[in-house]
Structures are given as structure tokens and as C-alpha cells.
Amino acid sequence: xxxxxxxxxGFGAVLTPENLLYAVIGVLLGTFVGVxxxxxxxxxxxxxxxxxxxxxxxxxxxxxxxxxxxxxYGGSTTAILLNTPGESASVMTAxxxxxxxxxxxxxxxxxxxxxxSFIAGTIGxxxxxxxxxxxxxxxxxxxxPSYFALMVLAxxxxxxxxxxxxxxxxxxxxxxxxxxxxxxxxxTGQTRLSFDxxxxxxxxxxxxxxxxxxxxxxxxxxxxHLRRTPAHVIPVGRPWMSGEDVKRSWGPxxxxxxxxxxFGALPAGGAEIPTFLSYVxxxxxxxxxxxxxxxxxxxxxxxxxxxxNNASAAGTFVPxxxxxxxxTATSAVMLAALQGYGIEPGPGLMTDQPELVxxxxxxxxxxxxxxxxxxLPLAPVWAKLLQVPRPQLYAGILFFAAxxxxxxxxxxFDLFLLLLLGLLxxxxxxxxxxxxPLILGVILGPLMEYRLREAMAISGGEVSAxxxxxxxxxxxxxxxxxxxxxxxxxxxRPTPAAVAEDLSTHTHETDEEKVR
Numbered sequence: 001x002x003x004x005x006x007x008x009x010g011f012g013a014v015l016t017p018e019n020l021l022y023a024v025i026g027v028l029l030g031t032f033v034g035v036x037x038x039x040x041x042x043x044x045x046x047x048x049x050x051x052x053x054x055x056x057x058x059x060x061x062x063x064x065x066x067x068x069x070x071x072x073y074g075g076s077t078t079a080i081l082l083n084t085p086g087e088s089a090s091v092m093t094a095x096x097x098x099x100x101x102x103x104x105x106x107x108x109x110x111x112x113x114x115x116x117s118f119i120a121g122t123i124g125x126x127x128x129x130x131x132x133x134x135x136x137x138x139x140x141x142x143x144x145p146s147y148f149a150l151m152v153l154a155x156x157x158x159x160x161x162x163x164x165x166x167x168x169x170x171x172x173x174x175x176x177x178x179x180x181x182x183x184x185x186x187x188t189g190q191t192r193l194s195f196d197x198x199x200x201x202x203x204x205x206x207x208x209x210x211x212x213x214x215x216x217x218x219x220x221x222x223x224x225h226l227r228r229t230p231a232h233v234i235p236v237g238r239p240w241m242s243g244e245d246v247k248r249s250w251g252p253x254x255x256x257x258x259x260x261x262x263f264g265a266l267p268a269g270g271a272e273i274p275t276f277l278s279y280v281x282x283x284x285x286x287x288x289x290x291x292x293x294x295x296x297x298x299x300x301x302x303x304x305x306x307x308x309n310n311a312s313a314a315g316t317f318v319p320x321x322x323x324x325x326x327x328t329a330t331s332a333v334m335l336a337a338l339q340g341y342g343i344e345p346g347p348g349l350m351t352d353q354p355e356l357v358x359x360x361x362x363x364x365x366x367x368x369x370x371x372x373x374x375x376l377p378l379a380p381v382w383a384k385l386l387q388v389p390r391p392q393l394y395a396g397i398l399f400f401a402a403x404x405x406x407x408x409x410x411x412x413f414d415l416f417l418l419l420l421l422g423l424l425x426x427x428x429x430x431x432x433x434x435x436x437p438l439i440l441g442v443i444l445g446p447l448m449e450y451r452l453r454e455a456m457a458i459s460g461g462e463v464s465a466x467x468x469x470x471x472x473x474x475x476x477x478x479x480x481x482x483x484x485x486x487x488x489x490x491x492x493r494p495t496p497a498a499v500a501e502d503l504s505t506h507t508h509e510t511d512e513e514k515v516r
Contacts, residue, residue: 010358026066031074062363082216089271096301113306118372120257120307124314144454149475176441215401217425219394249303255309266316271312278304
């Protein structure tokens with residue numbers, strides 16, 4: 001009850017005409033910037049930091065909260081409409097969302113993303129209000145072996161589930177892990193796979209990889225087929241979700257929220273793993289129900305990952321506020337902003353600066369409501385982007401993709417990398433390699449290496465340290481089941497071809513008996 005009273009005080013500070021205006025501006029700017037390929041919420045907050053220097057801390061963070069949630073939703077807009085994620089957490093949304101858009105259901109995909117963002121963000125923020133201290137203490141106790149095991153689980157699940165061939169999935173994962181190795185080894189100080197290029201001493205930015213593989217690869221693939229397939233306008237379809245759409249989405253919304261918040265609350269967590277796991281879960285649930293729409297535009301594949309994305313975004317405020325640990329690029333920028341105001345996040349923040357903390361949490365709830373109110377009616381408007389003729393549309397995508405890649409580090413060399421990665425994306429589409437395992441390898445590869453070395457250093461080089469925590473053991477058991485189960489099911493359950501052969505043999509024998 002004390003937390004509710006403090007939250008009410010936070011609403012009292014936020015609910016003024018001036019601060020509500022800042023919240024609206026933040027949501028609109030965040031959505032607009034998030035729509036641009038490769039420019040996510042972290043870059044938006046960083047670009048707007050100088051603008052807020054003249055504001056008081058509460059007003060500044062109200063605007064930041066709107067930018068944060070608006071950027072998350074804006075990234076899903078380009079992922080759905082253009083198959084171009086605005087940031088890495090929107091990668092999963094692009095898989096089914098873009099297929100829905102191509103099938104004339106762009107407005108429904110955008111609507112389920114907006115509603116899922118609202119539900120997950122609201123639940124996640126309320127969980128921060130009530131359980132931040134307890135969740136922070138639990139998160140601190142999870143060690144490097146468990147983190148490493150979680151990343152192995154994510155890679156195995158995603159690579160084995162996506163695509164028709166696990167071999168192609170693992171080839172794509174290997175390519176991603178190789179790209180993730182590029183750069184300076186933080187332990188030895190040696191450069192790896194840099195080819196004597198000083199600009200490759202830093203790791204290749206994930207934004208550049210995602211934009212190159214998705215945006216440029218998609219644009220090149222479309223350009224290669226424009227002469228064979230006449231350009232056509234994709235229909236927008238009905239502007240609102242039907243009752244059946246809502247019925248199929250509410251379960252993924254809640255499950256995605258349950259996945260996203262714990263991962264966001266973990267130090268060194270983030271939205272990538274829960275969005276991957278949410279997609280895998282919804283795909284398997286749909287298979288058990290006899291639905292085969294995944295890979296053709298399943299609304300569950302949009303609702304679940306989007307909810308996981310926004311629940312994780314809310315969860316990142318747990319370690320940021322309670323421990324002073326930023327677990328995403330955006331929260332790192334917000335930490336820098338806090339320090340710019342002379343505020344040091346950590347265990348004492350909620351007692352030293354309670355008015356700021358509770359005003360920030362209240363602004364997250366208000367920003368989430370504004371996100372739904374502003375973007376749900378705009379879903380059909382955004383969907384009309386698909387009615388732009390494809391040559392002009394993809395020319396615009398190439399422009400903003402190049403702008404996003406250049407803005408990541410302000411290096412012209414990144415444009416050269418963008419071209420190489422775009423050609424790689426084109427070849428992957430040509431040979432049927434799924435792009436998601438590659439992105440997963442780039443994102444999680446360096447984190448896996450860091451956690452592996454941390455675990456080995458603590459144990460003095462003993463490999464047994466990798467399964468020295470109960471949580472790690474449980475995760476490895478799940479990994480083993482996930483790897484072995486498909487082969488066991490194939491051995492136990494006859495394939496359709498075998499069933500057909502048995503039926504044919506039985507019918508043939510029956511006919512012979514009739515003749516006799």
C-alpha cells in the first residue's frame with residue numbers, strides 16, 4: 001500500500017498540462033524515429049539529450065519515457081511493413097508481421113503490436129512498482145554459468161525451430177557467431193578477423209548488421225525479381241482486428257509478458273532472448289493446435305514477441321533504478337542522463353530521490369497509455385505505406401538504411417560494411433538460409449564469450465563450472481530435451497509417407513484376399 005501511495009504522488013507530479021505535453025512529444029518522436037530503419041530508441045534518447053538540458057529532471061524523464069516506448073513500437077512498424085527492424089528487439093516481429101502485411105493484414109499486425117505493447121508495458125511497469133527490490137536481489141544472485149546456459153538455450157531453440165532444415169539454421173548461426181568475433185579481444189588485446197583494418201578493431205555494430213541483412217538484403221532481393229514479377233500494390237485490408245484476431249492474441253500477449261519482464265529485470269538481460277523464446281513457444285503451441293500459419297503470417301507470431309519486447313523494456317528499469325546497472329543501450333543513455341543531473345542510481349536512489357523515481361514510473365504508465373491512444377488509430381495510416389509503388393518504396397528504404405547505418409558510428413566505412421552484409425543477406429535468401437540465427441549469433445555471441453570466460457576464470461579453468469548452478473543444470477536438461485525430442489518423436493510416430501505405404505500395403509493385401 002505504501003508503494004501505491006508513492007505512485008499516486010508520482011502521478012501528481014506528472015499530471016500537469018506541461019508534463020503531459022512532454023509525454024505526447026516523447027511518444028510521437030519515439031515512434032517517428034523508431035520507424036526509421038536502424039535508428040532505435042537508444043539513438044533517439046541520445047540525440048535528444050541536449051534538448052532536455054534546460055528542463056527539470058522530472059520533465060526530461062517524462063519525455064524520455066515516451067521516447068522509450070514510442071521507439072519500441074516504431075521499430076515494430078518498419079519490421080511489419082518493410083521487413084526492416086528499427087532495432088534488434090524487433091527482429092522477431094519481422095518474421096510473421098511482414099508476411100501478414102503482404103497478405104493484406106498490415107493493419108491487424110500493427111494493431112496487435114500496439115495492444116500487446118500496451119498490455120505488456122502496463123503489467124511490466126506495475127511489477128517494477130511492487131517488486132523492484134525483490135527482483136533486483138534475485139537477479140544479482142544469478143551467476144555467469146546460468147547466463148551462459150540461457151544463451152545456449154536461446155540459440156538451440158531458435159536455430160532448430162526456424163526453417164525447414166536445422167542444418168541451414170546452424171550454418172546461419174555459424175555465420176553470425178563469426179561476425180560476432182570481429183573486433184578486439186578484451187582479454188588479450190589482440191584483434192580478430194580485422195584483416196589489418198583499424199576500423200574493425202571495434203565490434204561491428206548490431207544495427208549495421210541487422211539493417212544490412214534485413215533491409216538491404218530484402219531490397220536487393222526484391223530488385224532482382226522486379227523484372228520477373230510485375231510490381232503491384234499490396235492491399236491494406238480491414239483496418240481493425242476481428243474478434244478471432246483478439247481471441248488468438250490474448251494468450252500470446254500474456255505469455256510474452258511473462259517471458260519479457262524477468263529477462264529485462266536481469267542484469268545483462270535484454271529483449272532479444274525473450275522475443276526469440278516467445279516466438280518459439282507460440283509456434284509450438286500453434287502446431288499442437290493443428291495450425292500451420294507460421295511462416296505464412298500468424299498473428300500469434302507478432303503478438304507474443306511484441307509483448308515480450310515491451311515487458312522487457314519495462315523490466316530494464318529494475319536493475320537501472322535499484323542497482324544502477326543499465327542492461328540495454330537505451331538504459332545506458334538514461335543512466336548517463338541521470339548522472340548529468342547529479343543523480344547516482346543504486347540501492348539508495350529510491351530513498352534519496354523518491355520524487356524522481358516515482359514520477360518516472362508514473363510517466364511510464366502514462367506514456368504507455370498515450371502510445372495506445374495515438375498509434376492504434378494510426379495503424380491503417382501506417383499500413384498505407386504499403387501502397388507506395390515498390391521501386392519508390394525500396395529506394396526510400398535504401399536511403400534510410402544507409403542513414404541508419406552511418407548514424408550508428410558516424411563512419412563512412414559502415415556503409416561499405418552495409419553493402420557487404422546486404423549482399424550476404426541476398427545470398428542467404430537465394431540459398432534458403434534463415435536470417436534470424438545469424439542475427440542471434442551476432443547479438444549473443446560476444447555475450448556468451450564474456451560469460452564463458454567469467455565462469456572459467458572464477459573456477460580456475462574447470463569446465464564443471466558451467467553446470468555448477470542449479471538453474472544452469474535445469475536449463476541444460478531443457479536443452480537436451482529440445483535436441484533429442486524431435487528425433488525421438490520421429491522414431492515413435494510414423495511419418496506420413498510410412499503411413500501411406502502401410503495403408504497401400506493393407507489395401508493391396510485386402511484386394512488379394514477378395515480375389516482368393
